[in-house]
Amino acid sequence: MGVVVPVAVLVLWELCSRFAILSPRYFPAPTTIGWVLADRFAAGDLGSEMLVTLTRLAFAFALAAIPAVPLGLLMGMVKPVRDVVEPYLAFIFPVPKITLLPFLLIILGVGEPAFVLTGSSSAFFQIVISTLAGVQTMDPRLLDVGRNYGAHGPRLFWKVILPAALPAIFTGLRLGLGLALVTLVAVEFISAKSGLGHLVFRHWQMLSTPEMYAAFALVGALGLVLTRGLRALQARVLTWQEDIGV
């Protein structure tokens, strides 16, 4: 059942485009796009552009996650740290992170560090906030039970706090990865000269629409695989978590 509608849409699009009900110049037939996709992959350039985007994503995600998780945990456990950092989180979190791009471009120059860090920033704030929420919303009874059984200091952290916060941390990482991808592709579209986002932009400007849709479809597939894959991973690894949420 789930495949009927997408297939129907594609068939309808194919027919409309073939019989020029939709302008094939702007809406090339899905089969044409499919051939271009296969062709470009065979030629290797689509694969290498995708690799560029994935490499940026890996760096952006690592640069966000490595400081964000400890910071979120620290904020959750030490109130003064939370009080100091909270106003910045509250101020920056709702800001579109793409606006940080021009600042990073003037400070770091036009290049990879600025692109990657813009992607990082959107993941960073999400991960900090999810991690913090994970520590703050943990059942206080868990802490009491842990203490009653003599756990304190590092032991309490490793045995009680971290496992309790882990589902929220994982959710933060998952959302953060998605945000980093979205921001990175937008950065590529706006200002980089490589990557899938730039590919969409370039082929739009040249009006080579089959290539444009091919790159577009690849971004969609990438997003789908990452979000679905991580959800499946989360359900499998964190079996004690009841609800994964949206």
Place this chain on the structure above:
Amino acid sequence: MKAPGRWLAEHWITIASPVVLLLVWEWASTTGRLRAVFFPRPSTIAAHLFDLALDGTLWTHTATTLARIGWSFSLAAVLGVAVGLAMGLWRPLRDGLDPVFAVIYPIPSVLFLPMVSFIVPAGDIALVVTTAVTSFFLIAFTTTHGVRQIDRLVVEAALHYGARGRRLFTTVLLPGALPFIFTGLRLGLGFSLIVVVAVEIVSASRGLGALLWLSWQVLKVEDMYATFFVIALLGALLSYGLAALRARLLPWVPDVGDR
């Protein structure tokens, strides 16, 4: 309402932290420890903000951005809630559209700009429609979920008491889904701001995103910071203002996004 003295005692660090940061920044950039080209003094930025506000530039751009957000959010909200309710109530539609949503939703909205500009006239309309895309999916998705999570027992009880059709919809299904619809709308509004700024950077000559990008291109660094401040203010207003509004208008409705 607590006494102001106690409130201050609890929150003084939260207030002191940005003040200290701004003072250190001011000092560092005056004494040249921070390069003033990249990090102009906060007082200079404030002066530029003031100038931009006085000569009207800021208001025109802010008004443009706000109008675009208003249009695209309305578009996304009306279509999103309608489609979301239909998907929640009618299973074949849900089964059919779910996979389509799953593929389209993670795609960054800016990428829709080329396609949208093939269909509708380029310029403001394309910008508004592009901005509406992600919010639409978000709102439709949350609304569907809102209808789906309504307790079957409640629906069955309503059916037994003779609620049908419109009555069932307005007295049971809609109120039941409302918390989720509201969360969807709040998130959708937040997304509208994010996307509108991104699309303005790419394609507009007016609006806060455009102002930020143009200031970068001519290296008016102070104007960049001033514009950033306004965008951040708008973001805070949209997200925290809306949360406060809900707490006041719909106190019985929990915000399911607060997790």
